[in-house]
Amino acid sequence: MSGEIAFNPDDKYNAFLTTCRKAPHGTGKLAGVAVAVKDNISTLNIETTCASKILKGYIPPYDAHAVGLLKSEGAAIVGKTNMDEFGMGTTTENSGFGPTLNPCDTTRVPGGSSGGSAAAVAAGMVRMALGTDTGGSIRCPAAFCGIVGLKPSYGRVSRYGLIAYSNSLEQIGPMGKTVTDVSTLMGVIAGYDRHDTSSLNKPYNHTPKADIKGLRIGIPQEYFGKGVDSQVAAVVKKAIGRLEELGATTVPCSIPSMEYALAAYYVTCTCEASSNLARFDGVRYGPAADTKKSWHDAYQEVRSAAFGPEVRRRIMLGTFALSSGYYGKYYAKAQIARENIKADFNRIFADVDVIAGPTMPTIAFKLKEKSDPLSMYLADILTVPANLAGIPAISVPCGKSEGMPVGLQIMGRMFDDERVVDVAYAYEQAVN
Amino acid sequence: MVDAEDQVIVGLEVHCQLDTKSKLFCGCSTDYRSDGPNTHVCPICLGLPGAMPALNKRAIQYAMKVAKALNCEVLNESEFSRKNYFYPDLDKAYQITQYDKPLAEGGYVEIESDEGGERKIRLTRIHVEEDPGRLVHMGNVERGKYSLVDYNRAGIPLIEIVSEPDMRSPKEARKFLNKLRAKLEYLSVFDSEKEGSLRVDANISIKGNERVEVKNITSYKGVEKALLFEVTRQKNLIRRGQKIERETRHYLEARGVTQSARSKEQENDYRYFPEPDLRPLRVKSWVDGIILPELPDARRERFIAEYGCSLNHARTLTGELKLANFFEKVVASDKAGLAPLASTWIADTLIGELNYRDMSLDKVEPAAMTGLVLLLKAGTITDKSGVEVLRVMLDQRLKNETVETPDAIVKRLNLAKTTGDSGAIAAAVEAAITENPKALEDYRAGKGGALNFLVGQVMKKTRGKADPAELNRMLTEALKKREA
Numbered sequence: 001m002s003g004e005i006a007f008n009p010d011d012k013y014n015a016f017l018t019t020c021r022k023a024p025h026g027t028g029k030l031a032g033v034a035v036a037v038k039d040n041i042s043t044l045n046i047e048t049t050c051a052s053k054i055l056k057g058y059i060p061p062y063d064a065h066a067v068g069l070l071k072s073e074g075a076a077i078v079g080k081t082n083m084d085e086f087g088m089g090t091t092t093e094n095s096g097f098g099p100t101l102n103p104c105d106t107t108r109v110p111g112g113s114s115g116g117s118a119a120a121v122a123a124g125m126v127r128m129a130l131g132t133d134t135g136g137s138i139r140c141p142a143a144f145c146g147i148v149g150l151k152p153s154y155g156r157v158s159r160y161g162l163i164a165y166s167n168s169l170e171q172i173g174p175m176g177k178t179v180t181d182v183s184t185l186m187g188v189i190a191g192y193d194r195h196d197t198s199s200l201n202k203p204y205n206h207t208p209k210a211d212i213k214g215l216r217i218g219i220p221q222e223y224f225g226k227g228v229d230s231q232v233a234a235v236v237k238k239a240i241g242r243l244e245e246l247g248a249t250t251v252p253c254s255i256p257s258m259e260y261a262l263a264a265y266y267v268t269c270t271c272e273a274s275s276n277l278a279r280f281d282g283v284r285y286g287p288a289a290d291t292k293k294s295w296h297d298a299y300q301e302v303r304s305a306a307f308g309p310e311v312r313r314r315i316m317l318g319t320f321a322l323s324s325g326y327y328g329k330y331y332a333k334a335q336i337a338r339e340n341i342k343a344d345f346n347r348i349f350a351d352v353d354v355i356a357g358p359t360m361p362t363i364a365f366k367l368k369e370k371s372d373p374l375s376m377y378l379a380d381i382l383t384v385p386a387n388l389a390g391i392p393a394i395s396v397p398c399g400k401s402e403g404m405p406v407g408l409q410i411m412g413r414m415f416d417d418e419r420v421v422d423v424a425y426a427y428e429q430a431v432n
Numbered sequence: 433m434v435d436a437e438d439q440v441i442v443g444l445e446v447h448c449q450l451d452t453k454s455k456l457f458c459g460c461s462t463d464y465r466s467d468g469p470n471t472h473v474c475p476i477c478l479g480l481p482g483a484m485p486a487l488n489k490r491a492i493q494y495a496m497k498v499a500k501a502l503n504c505e506v507l508n509e510s511e512f513s514r515k516n517y518f519y520p521d522l523d524k525a526y527q528i529t530q531y532d533k534p535l536a537e538g539g540y541v542e543i544e545s546d547e548g549g550e551r552k553i554r555l556t557r558i559h560v561e562e563d564p565g566r567l568v569h570m571g572n573v574e575r576g577k578y579s580l581v582d583y584n585r586a587g588i589p590l591i592e593i594v595s596e597p598d599m600r601s602p603k604e605a606r607k608f609l610n611k612l613r614a615k616l617e618y619l620s621v622f623d624s625e626k627e628g629s630l631r632v633d634a635n636i637s638i639k640g641n642e643r644v645e646v647k648n649i650t651s652y653k654g655v656e657k658a659l660l661f662e663v664t665r666q667k668n669l670i671r672r673g674q675k676i677e678r679e680t681r682h683y684l685e686a687r688g689v690t691q692s693a694r695s696k697e698q699e700n701d702y703r704y705f706p707e708p709d710l711r712p713l714r715v716k717s718w719v720d721g722i723i724l725p726e727l728p729d730a731r732r733e734r735f736i737a738e739y740g741c742s743l744n745h746a747r748t749l750t751g752e753l754k755l756a757n758f759f760e761k762v763v764a765s766d767k768a769g770l771a772p773l774a775s776t777w778i779a780d781t782l783i784g785e786l787n788y789r790d791m792s793l794d795k796v797e798p799a800a801m802t803g804l805v806l807l808l809k810a811g812t813i814t815d816k817s818g819v820e821v822l823r824v825m826l827d828q829r830l831k832n833e834t835v836e837t838p839d840a841i842v843k844r845l846n847l848a849k850t851t852g853d854s855g856a857i858a859a860a861v862e863a864a865i866t867e868n869p870k871a872l873e874d875y876r877a878g879k880g881g882a883l884n885f886l887v888g889q890v891m892k893k894t895r896g897k898a899d900p901a902e903l904n905r906m907l908t909e910a911l912k913k914r915e916a
């Protein structure tokens with residue numbers, strides 16, 4: 001039965017930027033299920049800001065393809081979740097509207113950039129949520145908040161309506177308390193969309209299976225090396241041990257191209273972002289410029305005032321990297337590095353079915369702990385390879401360190417999203 | 433020949449709107465001109481956050497037709513790129529275009545050179561891109577209070593055809609454009625009559641000097657005018673020993689002059705990179721499947737062979753698709769019989785009368801033209817009356833009155849040729865001689881002008897209906913009689 005659900009959460013964590021007190025819903029697989037949507041995904045008639053002051057007041061006249069699919073399966077869109085401005089960050093502290101707090105420990109960040117979605121699920125305000133993952137933005141907050149999050153293979157979920165930060169890297173993906181919920185949500189949002197040329201006709205019709213006997217798991221040495229907290233590594237190793245007990249075998253491996261992963265990632269995303277965000281000029285979106293200056297100067301004034309410091313930093317980096325004479329040195333080179341990373345994964349996947357390791361090198365940071373951008377960028381090292389290669393990757397809670405959740409990351413072959421879901425499900429079933 | 437020291441060198445970048453039904457990256461209709469501003473828009477062509485481009489296959493097919501007709505090489509793989517710059521009419525702050533991997537390269541267009549004969553103007557490349565929106569300034573651009581933006585045009589498919597600097601005069605540039613326009617129209621991918629469907633940037637230099645880019649030329653005539661202005665300006669600078677600056681200039685259509693663009697606009701660094709939301713284009717294999725229609729050169733040769741047109745008439749008649757079709761309709765009922773008269777009456781007389789009235793050929797019914805040619809062929813009316821009939825028809829059409837048939841006009845105005853034995857012409861001859869004794873005297877004195885004067889007098893009396901040959905014969909006879 002279609003109807004309406006009342007949504008009036010006690011949002012102690014600033015997980016939501018917008019809530020819909022009365023959310024209509026239809027019938028279908030998600031009939032009446034409250035779903036939160038990250039604020040960079042367009043929602044018809046619901047303010048969508050990407051947590052940026054420059055988009056304050058922007059009300060999309062259309063639904064993102066994935067949101068349309070949610071509605072057609074009866075889901076109730078109950079609100080828009082907080083995030084790092086335009087997805088640029090790993091903590092949700094870069095929101096233009098205040099940080100989200102981690103429900104497991106409110107002195108810590110929920111991770112980012114889909115921190116609002118993760119906190120809303122972790123706190124039980126919604127059963128599931130949509131996030132987006134450009135360099136780990138679903139998996140990092142899932143790991144930090146102790147929930148499940150899947151970054152689908154590039155092309156399995158339409159990006160139409162996702163306000164682009166880095167088109168060639170990002171995907172919309174499901175977040176939930178359980179692997180089953182994540183799998184259900186994935187089944188609703190995956191599939192071809194003629195509006196997204198990069199989307200593929202690969203629908204997801206899968207029920208998670210816990211049988212992983214004979215599964216071969218690659219364990220890359222880089223995922224347990226320098227920069228990875230030893231306690232986190234120990235928790236993850238123990239979890240992989242559980243998978244072995246379930247009949248899987250582990251195979252040591254190496255991803256040497258990871259050395260260039262962060263550089264390739266940050267060059268690619270800042271270049272694309274500098275172009276994507278150029279349209280926000282204060283004329284058609286956001287608060288109008290209160291200025292008598294000529295358009296060029298007015299743009300400058302509005303953009304300087306309304307974008308946060310991290311967004312401005314990335315726009316400037318990208319603008320520089322694309323400027324005349326530098327394209328070959330940066331963007332083109334980054335794409336070569338991506339090919340090398342893909343080649344490394346292909347080589348490893350010739351021998352193993354999935355690759356496992358920690359999602360994040362540490363537990364959730366304390367608020368304001370990552371004050372210099374470089375140390376924050378380094379935290380993305382374990383998540384960006386999957387985005388650079390386009391492969392599916394899931395984070396599933398696998399224990400605790402210092403009382404905080406730790407995520408086990410499972411990466412799979414291109415379009416083998418079902419398999420990473422199964423491995424996560426097998427683990428989840430084994431420990432619960 | 434032009435002095436080699438003074439040699440003019442011209443290259444053109446021609447932007448043409450492809451006449452597809454929908455826009456390049458969305459389903460919006462391209463038929464926006466008669467509708468209000470911002471009525472043919474959607475999230476995609478408005479560049480709304482989150483919207484993504486999806487390529488219109490038809491636009492690529494159209495562009496490939498052009499590539500094939502212009503003898504270009506379609507590349508194995510081409511790619512769309514973003515050209516990043518800020519301008520209020522550019523909704524995404526970047527234009528999706530093609531940069532280092534265009535759809536096609538090479539090719540040529542043959543034009544009639546200034547020295548006569550055909551000459552090949554080489555092409556560099558053809559690429560596909562989206563049109564930006566349009567600014568409507570309230571009052572003067574510099575001092576107006578505000579400007580409005582209309583995104584109806586945003587996302588209209590364009591092809592940019594870039595030529596090598598192979599043209600040697602503004603006139604050749606015009607011929608190149610006319611030829612290009614004709615070819616595109618024959619391919620049914622372009623409508624030259626739609627306002628703003630063609631825009632040209634021209635590079636022009638005097639041999640040995642820096643080149644100047646003239647942007648923003650929006651009419652066929654404007655190209656020749658702008659270039660003529662530049663030739664004069666540049667030559668004058670050189671004559672005065674000044675250096676030509678390498679710069680971008682804007683053509684101001686209303687004033688017919690070019691004006692230096694502000695330096696800011698020349699410093700653009702477009703930061704091109706591949707459009708991540710579109711896949712590379714691998715369409716070379718489509719080329720073989722493209723069947724080209726008869727193109728202007730082939731049709732010109734056919735007009736010469738089939739209708740016996742002169743080269744000049746054939747060139748004029750086939751230079752515009754509509755005109756060529758019109759001609760063939762006019763003569764359809766009797767090709768051999770009507771073509772000789774029809775070709776000159778259409779190529780010379782009709783075109784002249786239409787241009788004088790700034791009228792489109794669409795306003796003329798081929799059947800009416802056939803009627804007129806039949807009257808001329810039968811000798812029912814004189815050439816002079818023929819022109820009068822044509823003018824009456826065009827003026828009636830211009831005033832939105834009911835347009836009479838040529839037959840009806842001839843009848844109403846009593847324009848049928850007066851034959852010699854009807855007496856009227858003989859009487860007019862007699863009267864003219866009697867009334868002008870001075871002319872008779874002059875004639876007798878052997879002054880050639882006298883005969884012409886008397887012919888004019890008789891014509892006046894018969895209101896042009898007298899057949900000139902007949903009149904001459906009768907007048908000479910009458911004068912001889914009086915001499916005797």
Ligand SMILES: [Zn+2]
Pocket residue numbers: 455458459460472473474475476477478587
């Ligand atoms: Zn549109």
